[in-house]
Each structure stands twice: as C-alpha cells, then as structure tokens.
Amino acid sequence: MSNLKIDAARLWGSLMETAQIGGTPDGGIARLTLSEDDSRVRHWLRAQCDALGMTMVVDEAGNMFATRPGRRPDLPPIAMGSHLDTQPTGGKFDGVLGVLAGLEVLRTLDEAGFQSEAPLMLVNWTNEEGSRFSPAMLGSGIWAGVYSRDYGDSRTDAGGDSFGASLDRIGWRGEAEAGSVRFGAMFELHIEQGPILEAEGRQIGVVQGVQGMRWFDLGLTGTAAHTGSTPMNLRRNALVGMAQVIGGIDRIARSHKDAVGTIGFLEVSPNSHNVIPGEVRATIDLRHPDDAVLDRMEQEVAALVAEAAQANGLGHRLVPISRTAPVAFDPECIAAVRAGAKAAGLSTRDMISGAGHDAVHAAAVAPTTMIFVPCKGGLSHNPAESTLLEECAAGAQVLLEAVLDYDRRKAERRAEVAA
Amino acid sequence: MSNLKIDAARLWGSLMETAQIGGTPDGGIARLTLSEDDSRVRHWLRAQCDALGMTMVVDEAGNMFATRPGRRPDLPPIAMGSHLDTQPTGGKFDGVLGVLAGLEVLRTLDEAGFQSEAPLMLVNWTNEEGSRFSPAMLGSGIWAGVYSRDYGDSRTDAGGDSFGASLDRIGWRGEAEAGSVRFGAMFELHIEQGPILEAEGRQIGVVQGVQGMRWFDLGLTGTAAHTGSTPMNLRRNALVGMAQVIGGIDRIARSHKDAVGTIGFLEVSPNSHNVIPGEVRATIDLRHPDDAVLDRMEQEVAALVAEAAQANGLGHRLVPISRTAPVAFDPECIAAVRAGAKAAGLSTRDMISGAGHDAVHAAAVAPTTMIFVPCKGGLSHNPAESTLLEECAAGAQVLLEAVLDYDRRKAERRAEVAA
Numbered sequence: 103m104s105n106l107k108i109d110a111a112r113l114w115g116s117l118m119e120t121a122q123i124g125g126t127p128d129g130g131i132a133r134l135t136l137s138e139d140d141s142r143v144r145h146w147l148r149a150q151c152d153a154l155g156m157t158m159v160v161d162e163a164g165n166m167f168a169t170r171p172g173r174r175p176d177l178p179p180i181a182m183g184s185h186l187d188t189q190p191t192g193g194k195f196d197g198v199l200g201v202l203a204g205l206e207v208l209r210t211l212d213e214a215g216f217q218s219e220a221p222l223m224l225v226n227w228t229n230e231e232g233s234r235f236s237p238a239m240l241g242s243g244i245w246a247g248v249y250s251r252d253y254g255d256s257r258t259d260a261g262g263d264s265f266g267a268s269l270d271r272i273g274w275r276g277e278a279e280a281g282s283v284r285f286g287a288m289f290e291l292h293i294e295q296g297p298i299l300e301a302e303g304r305q306i307g308v309v310q311g312v313q314g315m316r317w318f319d320l321g322l323t324g325t326a327a328h329t330g331s332t333p334m335n336l337r338r339n340a341l342v343g344m345a346q347v348i349g350g351i352d353r354i355a356r357s358h359k360d361a362v363g364t365i366g367f368l369e370v371s372p373n374s375h376n377v378i379p380g381e382v383r384a385t386i387d388l389r390h391p392d393d394a395v396l397d398r399m400e401q402e403v404a405a406l407v408a409e410a411a412q413a414n415g416l417g418h419r420l421v422p423i424s425r426t427a428p429v430a431f432d433p434e435c436i437a438a439v440r441a442g443a444k445a446a447g448l449s450t451r452d453m454i455s456g457a458g459h460d461a462v463h464a465a466a467v468a469p470t471t472m473i474f475v476p477c478k479g480g481l482s483h484n485p486a487e488s489t490l491l492e493e494c495a496a497g498a499q500v501l502l503e504a505v506l507d508y509d510r511r512k513a514e515r516r517a518e519v520a521a
Numbered sequence: 522m523s524n525l526k527i528d529a530a531r532l533w534g535s536l537m538e539t540a541q542i543g544g545t546p547d548g549g550i551a552r553l554t555l556s557e558d559d560s561r562v563r564h565w566l567r568a569q570c571d572a573l574g575m576t577m578v579v580d581e582a583g584n585m586f587a588t589r590p591g592r593r594p595d596l597p598p599i600a601m602g603s604h605l606d607t608q609p610t611g612g613k614f615d616g617v618l619g620v621l622a623g624l625e626v627l628r629t630l631d632e633a634g635f636q637s638e639a640p641l642m643l644v645n646w647t648n649e650e651g652s653r654f655s656p657a658m659l660g661s662g663i664w665a666g667v668y669s670r671d672y673g674d675s676r677t678d679a680g681g682d683s684f685g686a687s688l689d690r691i692g693w694r695g696e697a698e699a700g701s702v703r704f705g706a707m708f709e710l711h712i713e714q715g716p717i718l719e720a721e722g723r724q725i726g727v728v729q730g731v732q733g734m735r736w737f738d739l740g741l742t743g744t745a746a747h748t749g750s751t752p753m754n755l756r757r758n759a760l761v762g763m764a765q766v767i768g769g770i771d772r773i774a775r776s777h778k779d780a781v782g783t784i785g786f787l788e789v790s791p792n793s794h795n796v797i798p799g800e801v802r803a804t805i806d807l808r809h810p811d812d813a814v815l816d817r818m819e820q821e822v823a824a825l826v827a828e829a830a831q832a833n834g835l836g837h838r839l840v841p842i843s844r845t846a847p848v849a850f851d852p853e854c855i856a857a858v859r860a861g862a863k864a865a866g867l868s869t870r871d872m873i874s875g876a877g878h879d880a881v882h883a884a885a886v887a888p889t890t891m892i893f894v895p896c897k898g899g900l901s902h903n904p905a906e907s908t909l910l911e912e913c914a915a916g917a918q919v920l921l922e923a924v925l926d927y928d929r930r931k932a933e934r935r936a937e938v939a940a
Contacts, residue, residue, distance in 0.1 A: 296750030313749060317794065327899050329783040329806045330732060330875025331715025334775045336899070341784060342771045348764035356753045364748040365760060366796050368789045375736065375804045377785050385794045387748045456749025480746050480755070 106214055108502055110495035113206040117494065120146060120186070120202065121194045130485025131194055135187035135229040136164070136268040143186050144274055147226060150205055154212050156224070159283050160276025162251055163244040164228035164269050167283045170208055172221040174513065178286030178468075180218070180505050182207060183225030185241075185460060189233050193487020195477065195494070200291045201226050203498035210502060218506065219513035223285050227460040228269075235265045242460035244280045246467050251280055286512070287435055287469040289504055290461040291497045293489050294453075297480030304451040305496050306443045307474025308436060312455040312462050313362075313389040314396050314428035320347065320365075320407060323417040326372055326380025338415040341370055341379035346410035351386060354402045360454060361390045361399060386420075391428045391454045429462050432469035435508060439473050442503030448496050473500050525629055527921055529914035532625040536913065539565060539605070539621065540613045549904025550613055554606035554648035555583070555684065560691040562605050566645060569624055573631050575643070578702050579695025581670055582663040583647035583688050586702045589627055591640040593932065597705030599637070599924050600887075601626060602644030604660075604879060608652050612906020614896065614913070619710045620645050622917035629921060637925065638932035642704050646879040647688075654684045661882035663699045670699055705931070706854055706888040708923055709880040710916045712908050713872075716899030723870040724915050725862045726893025727855060731874040731881050732781075732808040733815050733847035739766065739784075739826060742836040745791055745799025757834040760789055760798035765829035770805060773821045780809045780818060781875065805839075810847045810873045848881050851888035854927060858892050861922030867915050892919050 123143045124133030133139045144166065151158050151168035158168040169179055184200025204224045211218070227245075232238025235257040243249045255266025269275045294300075299307055324338030348365050355363030367385040386403060390396045404420060411418035443450045455461075455472060464470040475497035478488035542562045543552030552558045563585065570577055570587035577587040588598055603619025623643045630637070646664075651657025654676040662668045674685025688694045713719075718726055743757030767784050774782030786804040805822060809815045823839060830837035862869045874880075874891060883889040894916035897907035 294750060295747050296752070297746070297755045298750075298752060301755055315749065325898075327716065328714050328876060328901065329781060329785055330734065330808050330877075331713060331717075332781070332875070332899055333715070333717060334771070334781060336716045336720055339771070339783070341767055341787065345764040345767035345771075348760055349768070352753070352758070352761045352764075362748060362751070362753060364758070364795075364797055366748055366789075366798060367792050367794045368760065368787070368798075369792075370785075370787045373786050373788075375786050376783075376806060378783055379785060379787075387795060389749050456751070457747060458749075479744075480751055482747065 128485040131188045133188045134234045141272040161278040164274045166226040168224045172218040177220035179221040179223040181223040181285040181288040185230035207502040242463035246463040288464045291473045293477040294474040295482040299476035305448040307453045309472035311430040317424040318386040319421045321419040340382040343410045343414040344382040350406040431471035435471035438504040438508035442500045445503045547904040550607045552607045553653045555687040580697040583693045585645040587643045591637040596639035598640040598642040600642040600704040600707040604649035626921040661879035665882040707883045710892045712896040713893040714901040718895035724867040726872040728891035730849040736843040737805040738840045740838040759801040762829045762833035763801040769825040850890035854890035857923040857927035861919045864922045
C-alpha cells in the first residue's frame, strides 16, 4: 500500500479536456488514427509529459513512449498505457482512459516526489482501433514484430491513403526503430466493453487473459423458388438451414463454460418477400480462453453445419477466415493488480477479455496484464459509452498501486538474487 | 372430344416471335407493362386478331378483348387469356403462353371453319406483373371493380411516371368503360411457377382455386453488444430469437396439409461480424386454400413469436401487411378442363395455385378456372424459365377441348331450360 492517492478530479478534467479533440455533438469522440485530431491529442500528451520532465521517444510506427527515471537505471521500465485513437463513432473512455490514468499516476508520483525503483513509462499505441487502417492493434503489432514496418506502411484507408503516408503527413513518424524501445512489464487499464462488472456490482476486473477467437464464413445454398407455389416437401430453403445453425451455435457456446458464440452478420439472397431464400451467408464468431475448448467447439460447429445442410438438402461451405490464439497474462502482474485492488479497498472479479487489446501484443514480449473498470450497459464503440468519475478514479488508483507493488517485488527479488 | 388439333409448331413460332419484342440476350423477356415494347406486342396481337376477322375492344385500363362470333349471339362469350407483360427479368412463358395459346385455339377453329355456340373471346390483361406499377393484376382488378380507374391511373413507377399517363402515352387507353365488356366464363392457361407437375411427371394441372395469403412484418428487438465481451447469459440476441421463428414457421406450415409458410426477407442490424444482432426484421408469408386453416396458422405464428421473444428477452412487433382470401374456381369450368385433358389423353393432377393470377379477379365476376403446364425446376420470373414445345402444345390442346366442352354443355343446358 502506497498512501498515495490519485486526483480523481484532475483525471476527469484531462478526460473531458481531451474529449474536445475530435469531440462530437452527441458527447462521443471521432478521433481516427493519424488524423489531424490524433496529431493534436498527441501534442497535448507530449506537453503533459514534458511538464513532468519525462523523456519521450517516438518509434517509426508512431508509438509514443515517455519515461520517468527510477532509483535503479539498471531495471527495465514498467509501462502503463493504451491508445488515444477512437472509432468513427467512439466514446470518451475506450483506450483514452488507459493513457490518461497512466498520466495521472505519474502526476501523482511527481507531486508526492515519490521515486520508484524501476523507471516508469507511459505508452500511447498507434491505431489500436483498426477502423481507419486494418488490422486493429497495428502499432503494438509492429512494435512486437508481428507485422513489419513495410506491411504497416502499406495499409490503406477507404479513401486510398496509406498508413505510412498519413503518419508522415501528421509528423508523428519517430526515429526509433520499432521494437527498439522495450519495457519490463506493462499494465493496461481499460473499460470492460462488456456488462459483467456492472451486472455483478464489482468495481475492478482482474484480467487473466484474452480469449482465443475463431471466425468462419458460412454459406448455405438451396434453391430460390416461389413461396406460394413450392410445396414444403419440395423446398431447399437455405434460411431454414441457417436458422438451425444460429440456434445450434448459441447452444454450443452455452454448453462450454466461459465460451461465447455468435452469428452477427447474415445476408439472405434474393431477400424478397415471396421468394424462398436460395442462399444465405453468415459469419460465425467463436471465443474461449482455452484453445482445446475452441477445437471442440469448432468440431461441433462443423457437425452442426453438415447436419443442418443435410436436413434441408443444402450445399454448404464453412471457411475459416481468422484465428487468434488465447493469451494468458503474467501471474505476477495479475498478483500485483489483485494486491493493488485490495490496497485500494475495491471489490474485484477475475475475468477474461473478450475483445483484443494492445496488451495482447505486449504480452508476447514482456510480462503484461490489464485492469478493467465497468462501463454502463456494457456499451462501447458508441458515443453513449459511459464510465463514472469514481469508476475511472478507482481504475487509476489500482493502476498506481499495482505498478508500485510490482516495482517493489521486482526490486526485492533482484536484491535477493544479488545477495 | 373435338377432333380438332392445335398446331404446336405455329404456337411455338408465335411464342418465339413475340419473345423478340423486349427479348434479352440471355433468352428472357424484359417487357414491362405500358412500355414501348408492351405497345409493340399489343399491335402484333391486334394484327393477328384482325387477320382472323375478330372484333377488338380496348377498355380504359388498356385491357384488350377480341371476339369471334358464335352460332348463338344470345350467349355470353367464353374467354381465354392471360397477360403479355413480363417481369424486368422475365421468361418467355409466364402470361404470354395463356394469350398465345388462346390465339392458337382461335386460329385452329378458324382453319377448320368450326363455329362454337357462344362467342369466343381472347383477353390480354394490363399490368398483371405489378413490377412497374404496384399492385399486381391491376388491369383485371379495375375490370372487376376491385380498383377504380382513378386509383389505377394514379399508380406511379420508380421513375415517377403514372399508370394513366403511361397508358395514354403508348396509345392503348381504350374507349370502353372498365367492366363494360363482360364474358360468361374464362379459362386461363399458365405455367405452374412451381415444381409439382415436373416432380410428379404429370402433364396438366387442373387448378381448383388460389390459396389465401397473409403477410406479416415481424420485428424482434434485443441489445446490440460486443460478441467477445458479452457472456451468453447476459445476451438479448434478436437473431437467435428470429432463428426460433424461422424454424417454427417451417414446422407450422408442414403440420397443416397444403399449407406453405416462409420467411423470404430478413434484415439484421447492425449486421457486423463482432456485434450481437440488436434488431432483426423479417416478412412472414403464410398461404392455404382455406381461410379457417389460415386463422389457425396465424394464431400459431403469434404464439411462436411471443414465445421466441420471451425466451430471448426480446421486444416483438408482428404487423399484418397484406391479406387475400382464398379463391375457389368454378366446378363446371374445372369439369370442362378435366374432360378436356381426358379427351387429349393427358395425365392430370388437381392443384391449387400458390401465386395470384388475373383469374382471381375474373372469378369474382364470372365462372373461371385455370390450366397449368409444367415449368422446368419450378422456375419463373427468370430468363431461364422453360416449358417445352410439347408441354405448351398440351396446354393449348386442353384449353381448346375445355372451352369447346364448356360451350357444348352450356348450350345444351340452355336448350333444356328452353324446352
């Protein structure tokens, strides 16, 4: 326990101040990555770090790393951060909270004259959202070596602008090679983007990892025919087959603890009131923290699709389109978050992130974990996204406690080893 | 039995000749009602009737009636006909066959110097398809008094042109008041637009009537949320509810003999790979020859929707959008078709029309029935629509036999009454 208290009003003030940069009349933020507004909020962040006497390095993917020295320059920095870019119809908290809470932790330490053992670092990752340039988490992915700089630069938006040219244009291409800036651990505070904490009345989500995800394209093909003159026994109705699959995926997901399974996208052809659907296309989204369970779910879905196709005389085509492995966060980082929440007197719940985050790429390089705070109705990627001042403050306080707890333990361990 | 034989090659020649008027490269016809091509095919038909010495009257809805005198001018005419307009991607047989087979019957009688008791009449109804001006079967509807002339004239197409102005522009507004031309019976030969005759290897469908039809708009409303971070037990997935309804409607239709039930149109919102469907809209199409059964089906569907909504925590909205009562065709006309098929040595199957036809409006005014011939794969409203020369000829032969059979019986009956 640190006896240090973050300043809730100051944190909220920074959230509301930066929400004006790209702010929309409905209370949301439209601050697409590498836009002029993204550049403005980056300048704002640099100015805040300068005011704290921190040293900032920007890498060739535009990722920003500001460092505050610790007592022991031999220790690798402990990082906090997330992203300042938003969806086109984004809210005020997704990503932004993780960066500004990190800044608030550093301001609190600065004010108290507190010195950590390891250096502390604040990170703003480029293009987490992926809504302007696909894929999402591009900046942290380049940093982690998952994508090359050339691949990143070549990504284009809907208007044909490339990531590389846009980064150059707004002046945030740094000199540091991607991956040359490293840290010893990372803590990412984020809104849950789901309804669990709110539903269970818990204040802090202690995130254990990120679900593995498998996406499939499914096409079912029957025969388009007149709804009036085609008797039931002579039909090959692709939508009736798809209905079996929709219901079956829901049942499969419910039959595996912690699994989710969804068809979110569906397209009927010819989609006319009086024509039996001849073809239906859909996307299947399966997620679970354990790859072995995902394997079983995938088998069950394949059997379900074959059965629904056969029962309705349909052709079927099930094609994997995307696959990410589950990520387990670092046990010591998780322990630090748990200890931090306890120190702050806040209720917790262990959870798994259903969405991807920069922490996924960070976890491949360094010990990493995340801290979740509730968001109203589980809503995100929406101007109505809402997390209360006290909830943001609670998250920032846990971030502070967790980072200092981790710092203390690591320094003690080093001391023991040295002794 | 008449000993008269229609000329299959001549009928086929007329079908192929008129198929050039609005013909498309893929072998279909795009001859929208009241287009220049519609006018051209009308001129072609008038010339053929003139060549047979028939008298043509055109009414104010553009419906064409050509009469061939019989031996007994006191008897009302017996009509044959259908429509010459097509869908934008229509085939060569839907509607056209009924008019040209009637013409072929008249040519056959003319060649043989055969005189019927009652006058015979050939009819071409305006705008059966309803694809340019809604509703379908507009010309026969105005003729039957279901719609007023003003209502018909005011219908507009997608480009804002009105039915009335288009009718005037192509010069086919007739002087006869709608409904002033009447007949004593009508026989409409048509392709089945369904797969039954082909599947059962029967040559002639003896049509008993037309199904009643009820259409409903269905909206289910849940909560759009992240597919990854929203656990199964906290979801309100509108598509899972709709899947229950889709499967349930299929089951309800199969549980009632001769019923069909379909969802052909379905729209998911927001329809994104990683968002749980918050709202789904669909159209339900129920058909059966008996209104009492339709009442029961409607009740079962309402219960199904309520149950699916409740099981998934959804709001629901089930709104009737269209309703047509079943039509039973005239027993004497049906008997004449049966006798005609027997005389022609063709296999038959009693059937109910699943689609609407001009015969529905005609049946409200005069004894009416229809004759169906097979179409390949049940396909219609499609350039690939296909009925063989022999099948067209079989239908035309039955039309001839049925009309003459009906004529003979009616004349005999009159003679008995007079005696």
